Amino acid sequence: MALSLSELHALLAEQEELTATLEGDTLLLTNEEGVDAFLTVQGEQVLVESLLCKVADITDTAAFNDQILRTHKTMFPLTTLGISAVGTEEFYVAFGALSASSKPESVLVEVETLFLNIEGMLEFFAAFIRA
Structure with a gap:
C-alpha cells in the first residue's frame, strides 16, 4: 500500500529535529539549521528535494558540473543533483526519490x-x- 502525504506528514512531524508543514500537495520540511526541503508524493514515487543554489551563482558551470558528476555518487549517497526551474530562475537541487510503497522508516x-x-x-x- 502506498504512503500518503498525510501519513508522511504525521510521521515527519513527530521528529524533534524537523518542522513539517503541509502546504497543499507539498510537505515543507525545515531542519534545526533552517534548511528547507520539499516532499511530495507523485504517483508511485515519494520525492524529497532542496534548493542548493542558483545556477547563476556558480562561478564556472562546466567545472562545477564536472565536479558533481565525478564525486556525488560516492561522496553523497542516496542523493542526486539536478537543475530545476523555479519561476524564471534555475537552481541546482539535491533530491532523493523512493517508492511510495516504501516503509516509513x-x-x-x-x-x-x-x-x-x-x-x-x-x-x-x-x-x-x-557568496
Missing part, C-alpha cells in the same frame, strides 16, 4: 540523509558558489 532515512548531504555538498562545492 525508509522515508525517514531518505530525509535525514538528504539534510546531511546538503550540508556536505554546500561545504564541498563552496569554491564554486558566489
Whole structure:
C-alpha cells in the first residue's frame, strides 16, 4: 500500500529535529539549521528535494558540473543533483526519490540523509558558489 502525504506528514512531524508543514500537495520540511526541503508524493514515487543554489551563482558551470558528476555518487549517497526551474530562475537541487510503497522508516532515512548531504555538498562545492 502506498504512503500518503498525510501519513508522511504525521510521521515527519513527530521528529524533534524537523518542522513539517503541509502546504497543499507539498510537505515543507525545515531542519534545526533552517534548511528547507520539499516532499511530495507523485504517483508511485515519494520525492524529497532542496534548493542548493542558483545556477547563476556558480562561478564556472562546466567545472562545477564536472565536479558533481565525478564525486556525488560516492561522496553523497542516496542523493542526486539536478537543475530545476523555479519561476524564471534555475537552481541546482539535491533530491532523493523512493517508492511510495516504501516503509516509513525508509522515508525517514531518505530525509535525514538528504539534510546531511546538503550540508556536505554546500561545504564541498563552496569554491564554486558566489557568496
